[in-house]
Structure formats: structure tokens, C-alpha cells
Amino acid sequence: LPELPHGYNFRPVEKSDYSNLYIETLKVLTTVGDISAENFDEVYNHWLSLPDIYKPHVITNAEGVVVATGMLLVEKKVIHLCGKVGHIEDIAVANTEQGKNLGRAMITRLTDIAKTIGCYKVILDCSPHNVGFYEKCGYSKAGLEMCTRF
Amino acid sequence: LPELPHGYNFRPVEKSDYSNLYIETLKVLTTVGDISAENFDEVYNHWLSLPDIYKPHVITNAEGVVVATGMLLVEKKVIHLCGKVGHIEDIAVANTEQGKNLGRAMITRLTDIAKTIGCYKVILDCSPHNVGFYEKCGYSKAGLEMCTRF
Numbered sequence: 001l002p003e004l005p006h007g008y009n010f011r012p013v014e015k016s017d018y019s020n021l022y023i024e025t026l027k028v029l030t031t032v033g034d035i036s037a038e039n040f041d042e043v044y045n046h047w048l049s050l051p052d053i054y055k056p057h058v059i060t061n062a063e064g065v066v067v068a069t070g071m072l073l074v075e076k077k078v079i080h081l082c083g084k085v086g087h088i089e090d091i092a093v094a095n096t097e098q099g100k101n102l103g104r105a106m107i108t109r110l111t112d113i114a115k116t117i118g119c120y121k122v123i124l125d126c127s128p129h130n131v132g133f134y135e136k137c138g139y140s141k142a143g144l145e146m147c148t149r150f
Numbered sequence: 151l152p153e154l155p156h157g158y159n160f161r162p163v164e165k166s167d168y169s170n171l172y173i174e175t176l177k178v179l180t181t182v183g184d185i186s187a188e189n190f191d192e193v194y195n196h197w198l199s200l201p202d203i204y205k206p207h208v209i210t211n212a213e214g215v216v217v218a219t220g221m222l223l224v225e226k227k228v229i230h231l232c233g234k235v236g237h238i239e240d241i242a243v244a245n246t247e248q249g250k251n252l253g254r255a256m257i258t259r260l261t262d263i264a265k266t267i268g269c270y271k272v273i274l275d276c277s278p279h280n281v282g283f284y285e286k287c288g289y290s291k292a293g294l295e296m297c298t299r300f
């Protein structure tokens with residue numbers, strides 16, 4: 001696994017990350033909205049109650065502040081001898097921390113967890129301009145993402 | 151929602167579908183392998199214990215036999231005001247039942263469930279030659295699927 005900068009740490013999301021720039025970091029990725037501590041706690045507790053399914057992680061900097069986010073979601077299937085698929089979601093790196101390979105560090109660590117728990121594959125969806133980045137992380141183009149919004 | 155042929159039924163997967171061509175139908179999609187009743191029960195019980203997350207469905211024909219499969223997996227996120235995303239997975243239609251719009255019936259019904267429970271979007275991954283089919287189901291191209299296999 002590619003090393004993290006000195007003092008940086010990869011770890012599961014903690015409840016206290018709400019006031020540790022977790023939400024702000026996600027805003028780099030997409031629309032987040034005003035999330036109250038109660039809103040966050042509800043999702044956090046849901047994730048925590050399903051540890052085999054939701055594996056939310058962060059990278060913190062030398063000051064212990066969240067600078068990158070990433071989720072590994074584990075899906076149990078019947079296909080592939082009742083195999084498991086890892087879904088990587090919500091990868092975000094704080095704008096001030098770009099160029100430190102934190103995205104690659106996050107992806108490779110989540111992928112390693114998926115391998116360790118026995119997933120037969122890991123998939124993720126990205127925009128065309130991120131394909132090169134994910135290829136450097138060991139991923140290949142597999143198909144097209146289709147979407148409908150409400 | 152597009153109607154089903156007379157006598158056909160859309161419903162959640164049942165335990166007894168193991169001996170009702172559920173596994174055989176999935177084999178149209180990809181590698182399944184030899185799944186014992188015990189293997190199936192384990193996955194089925196896992197799904198059943200997490201009804202807010204796993205919503206596995208089938209379409210049965212006039213004889214009550216499984217002729218199509220489809221999973222709606224519901225992911226709880228922090229982004230989009232602690233929104234939910236529906237993932238459509240493992241869509242398969244028995245070869246003998248092609249041309250009856252069962253794929254479209256399955257997709258539109260799973261999408262409708264996702265909308266009803268408040269998902270802000272539904273996504274799925276497919277091969278390029280299925281894009282036209284999913285567009286007819288109301289989906290649009292959104293991104294690229296990247297994959298790594300172990």
C-alpha cells in the first residue's frame with residue numbers, strides 16, 4: 001500500500017468527525033446540504049449497526065483533522081458462489097490536500113479491506129476525467145453507469 | 151408502470167424460490183456456480199434480516215415459476231442531506247421469456263420502490279449494448295464503471 005505522509009492516518013469514521021471537517025470534506029465531491037449533528041448521528045449509528053455492510057473511512061492529517069473520505073459498501077449476492085461485491089463510494093479529498101496522493105491511498109486501502117473480507121470484485125462509478133486516476137489505482141473500465149433522479 | 155403479461159406476478163424473493171428456478175434464472179446474467187439450499191438460505195436470511203437495505207425481487211409466470219430477477223440495494227449516505235441511493239443489481243430474464251418486456255417491468259418496479267422510500271437517485275451498471283434498453287426504462291448515462299477483481 002502506498003504510504004501516507006508523516007503523521008497522516010487512515011481509520012474508520014468516528015462520531016466526533018462531524019465536528020472534525022468530515023462534512024466539509026464531502027462538499028468537495030457534491031451537494032451535501034446543512035447536516036445537523038443529529039442528522040449525522042442518525043446516519044453514523046445506522047452505519048455502525050451494520051459493520052459488515054458499511055465501512056466508512058477517513059484520512060486525517062498530522063493535526064488529526066479529516067482531509068479525505070471514502071466508503072466501502074459490501075453487498076452479499078447469490079451469483080459467484082454467493083459472493084460479495086465491494087462498492088467504493090463518496091471519495092473526497094480536501095482541496096488544500098491535493099497532490100499528496102491521498103485519493104490513491106484511500107482507494108488502495110478500501111480495496112485491500114474488500115480483498116481481505118473476500119469480495120470477488122470492487123466496483124465504483126466515476127466521471128470520464130477520473131478514469132486515469134482509477135487506472136493508476138489498479139482499476140479498469142468495466143461498464144457504463146446509468147442513473148435516474150427524482 | 152408497464153403491465154405484466156396475464157398471470158405474471160412481481161414479488162419479493164421467497165425462500166422457496168431456490169427450487170423455483172431462481173438460481174437458474176441468474177445464470178443468464180453471469181457465473182453463479184453450484185449453490186446448495188444451505189448456501190442460498192444463508193444469503194436469503196441475510197437479506198431478510200436487512201429489509202431496509204436488500205429488496206430482492208422476482209417476476210413469476212402464470213405457473214408461478216421465476217422468470218426474472220432483480221435486486222434493489224438501498225445505501226444510506228451523508229451527502230444530499232443524508233440521502234439514500236438505490237442500486238439496481240442482478241437483473242436477469244430467462245431466455246425462454248425474452249420479448250415480453252419483463253426486464254423493463256422489473257426495472258420500472260424496482261425504480262418505483264426506490265422513489266417511494268425516498269431515494270434521491272437510482273444507479274446501475276451495464277454493458278454498452280444495454281444502454282438503449284435502460285434509456286427506454288427512463289435511465290440516462292451518468293458515468294463509467296471501474297472494477298478490480300481478485
Ligand SMILES: CC(=O)N[C@@H]1[C@@H](O)[C@H](O)[C@@H](COP(=O)(O)O)O[C@@H]1O
Nearest residue numbers: 030031088089090091124125126271
Ligand atoms: C468513486 C466515487 O466516489 N464515486 C462518487 C459516488 O460515490 C458519489 O455518491 C457520487 C455523488 O454524486 P451525486 O451527487 O451526483 O449523486 O459521485 C461519484 O459518482
Ligand SMILES: CC(=O)N[C@@H]1[C@@H](O)[C@H](O)[C@@H](COP(=O)(O)O)O[C@@H]1O
Nearest residue numbers: 121180181238239240241274275276
Ligand atoms: C443492472 C445489472 O443487472 N447489472 C449487473 C450487476 O448487477 C451484476 O452484479 C453484474 C455481474 O457481473 P460479474 O459476474 O462480472 O460480476 O453484471 C451487471 O453489471
